[in-house]
Amino acid sequence: MDGRKRQIEDVASTLFSERGYSATSVRDIARALDMQGGSLYAHIASKEDVLWNIVSRAAERFHAAVRPVANGTESATERLRGMARAHVRVITDDIEHATVFLHEWRFLGPERRAAIARQRDAYEAYFRAVIAEGMCNGEFRRADPKMAGLGILSGLNGIAQWYRPDGSLAPDAIADAFAALFLRGLCAPQPDETDETP
Amino acid sequence: MDGRKRQIEDVASTLFSERGYSATSVRDIARALDMQGGSLYAHIASKEDVLWNIVSRAAERFHAAVRPVANGTESATERLRGMARAHVRVITDDIEHATVFLHEWRFLGPERRAAIARQRDAYEAYFRAVIAEGMCNGEFRRADPKMAGLGILSGLNGIAQWYRPDGSLAPDAIADAFAALFLRGLCAPQPDETDETP
Structure with a gap:
């Protein structure tokens, strides 16, 4: 990707995440880059194309980060x-791109929206699969892996x-705190929980 | 609240939750109600006023539903x-109002945004307080109540x-599944977890 294109996507991510995709015009993006609306069209085909580039690239980053961990041993x-660590790192590495991915993807046209919905489902499947595996092998309690x-x-x-980014908690520490919550739960272990005598 | 005002807020909630507050004009709201933009102003002072009414009323519903449970015995x-059940019911009772509350409140003017931020913090405090209490009395493991x-x-x-609303899971069933996740966690109890002998 050339530098100008990345610059356009970064500026568009800022605007889309601040005021929303629908409320941002191509002219707004051009103005933030000190360009004329017309000359912006030398780099992009449409506003939706910019959204698509931001969203599909973010989706790829989530997949690339989480897939190898999910398929590990x-x-x-x-x-x-x-x-959880990989997912949180993708979010915190670029909050604005992640925010556009999470909240503005629904403004894509029908086909592209369907493509992202499929990708999101495949992504959620990494989590469902590992949860289901942990239930089968006795690591996890029985529950609905989808929920x-x-x-x-x-x-x-x-x-x-x-x-x-300037807060007191590093991304990995946040991910670990959340992982502890959904892996171990809040409840303290009960003395009778593993007691098999009546 | 008179019927017309409620109708305006319902239509505005639909539009704000579908396309976002910034991308919705007073004229869009009027058109969806088969009114002239001018006559809509007989009922509302501004678009931001409509947002404020939706958001502040939703905030009150969350507080009213959760406060008595948090303060219970x-x-x-x-x-x-x-x-969790009370919170989920407020969301599922009116998804559009809840969506506007959750995602569009940041488009309020500075003072109203600050008022909602304070209300959200007070609301989160109900959860932090019950979590901290459970940690003190030994029901819960030690963790960061805020996280x-x-x-x-x-x-x-x-x-x-x-x-x-037409899905297979009732709001209480969803809330219970989520509560089980964060209360008990996914991990099966370990045999040595409560074993105090070396």
């Missing part, structure tokens, strides 16, 4: 913890709304 | 489960993005 517990996956991913995605 | 575990509260609320808020 560690225990389901360790893999899920690693996937558990949705709960975990929603919790992690919420980080995009409050994470500040 | 049950165990921290039971209260947290009840708070745990954020994880729980983000997970629950994510429900607004995928819940369908």
Whole structure:
């Protein structure tokens, strides 16, 4: 990707994440770059194309970060913890791109929206698969892997709304705190929980 | 609230949640109500006023639903489960109002935005307080109550993005599945977890 294109996507990400895709015009993007609207069209075909580039590239980054961990050989517990770290790092590496991916993708045209919906489902499947595997091998309690996956991913995605790069917590520490919550739960272990005598 | 005002807020909630507050004009709201933009101003002072009414009323509904459970006399575990149910019911009772509350409140003017930020913090404090109490009395493991509260609320808020009233799961069932995730965690109890002998 040439430098100008990356610059356009960065500026568009800032505007889309601040005021939303629908409320941002190509002229707004051009103005933020000190360009004329007309000359911006030498680099982009349409506003939706810019959104598509931002969203599809972000989707690829999430897949590339999480897939190798999901397909690794560690225990389901360790893999899920690693996937949380990988997911949080993609969010915190570029909050604005991640915010556009999470909230503005629904403004894509029908075909592109469907493509992203498929990609999101495939991404959620990494989580469902590791959760289901952990349930089969006895690491995890029995539960609905789909609901558990949705709960975990929603919790992690919420980080995009409050994470500040200058805050006191590093991305890995945040991911580990969230992983502890959904792996071990809040409840302290009960003395009778593993007691098999009546 | 008179019927016309409620109608305006319902139509505005639909438009704000579909295309975003910034991309919706007063004329769009009037058109969806088969009114002239001018006659709409007999009922509302500004577009931001409509947003404020929707957001502040939704905030009140969350508080009214969760406060009595948080201040109840049950165990921290039971209260947290009840708070999850109450929170999810407010979301699923009116997904569009809840979506505007969750995603569009940041478009309020500075003073109103600050008022909602304070209300959100007070709301999160119900969760932090019950979590901290459960940690003190030994029901819960030691953890950061702020992070745990954020994880729980983000997970629950994510429900607004995928819940369908005609889906197979009732709001209470969804809330209970999520509560089980953050209360008990995914990991199966370990045999040595409560074993105090070396």
